[in-house]
Amino acid sequence: MRILLVEDNQALAEGLSTILRGSGYAVDAVADGASAEAVAAAEAYDLVILDLNLPEMDGLDVLRAMRARANKAAVMILTARGTPEERVKGLDLGADDYMIKPFDISEFEARIRVLLRRQAGLRSSIVNYGGVTFDLNSRTFSSQGVTLDLPAREVALLELLFLRAGKVVSKDAIMASLTGFDDDLSANAIEQYVSRLRRRLAPHGLTVKTARGIGYYLETTAPTA
Template sequence: MRLLVVEDDLPLAEALTTLLTSSGYAVDCVHDGASGEALAAAEQFDLVILDLNLPQMDGIAVLNEMRARDNAAAVMILTARGAAEDRVRGLDFGADDYMTKPFDVREFEARVRSLLRRQAGLRSAKVSLGEITLDLTSRQFFASDQPLDLPPRERALLELLLTRAGKVVTKEAIVQSLTSLDDMLSDNAIEQYISRLRRRIAPYGLGLRTVRGIGYLLEKAS
């Protein structure tokens, strides 16, 4: 999952980026509204975490521009402005959630997970295929009810494929979802991760099919 943080408080921006990256998300971070609006227009994000009091362009203007372009990314407003009229205005302009500073980190993480589940069209906190289950709350994989440990990049790849099981996931979608602008993946690197993951999940009744020229499909092994 790929996230964008638009926050002009540099220590907070760094803390949010570190927190989200350590949870396995690909994170880009900018510090003014104009840069946030431009990046949201140029790249594909699953979730945008957006301050309101931003230099160059305020958060409501960024949100308004996103929705005017039919940008469907989930948006969480994270701001010190907690008045009811600010909340109503943010939600009416198309925000999916509104959280005020200071905030509890555990609640913030839970809201991020909830928004990403909703963005993926998942109602349950767990998703399963074959013998593998992903707990979306802990972001832990289980195989035959036992914890399945994976390297971070393979874990992120399997999460993407499992939440879209039965659908073809393009290479472009993999790059967009798994990497930030500072951490791009080549086609060769993607193929290596796919090959490793295919070997890891085969014992648990799953197959990872290459759809030539398009992408990859996670399905039950035949």
């Protein structure tokens, strides 16, 4: 899952970016409204976390521009502007959630999980496919009650394939979802992650199939010993 964080307070932006990356999300951070509007127009995000008091362009104008382009990313407004009028305006312009600073980190993370679950079209935080269960809240995979020990990048890749099980996910979509501006991830690296996932999933009734020249998809299979 890829997140755009729009926050002009550098310390807060760095802190939130660290927390989000620690949860396995790919995060891009920008500090002004004009950059946010340009990046949101050029890149695909699952979620935009948007401050309102921004240099160069107000956050509500960024939101208005996004929705005018039919940008379907979930938007969480995160701001000190908390009057009822401001909240109503933000929600009416197309925000999916509105959170007031200062805020509780646990609640912030929980709201993000809700928004991303909604983006994926899921009602429950527990998803089953083949012999594997995915818990969106803890972002862990398990089989027969035993947690699969996966590195963060493989968790992110499997999550992307798992939530689109049976459908081909293009290599470009995988690259965009797994990386932020500052990440360096090659096509060869993705192939290595896929190869490792195949080996890890084989005993649990899942495999990652290749759609030649297009991308990858998840499919059930007979568990291996």
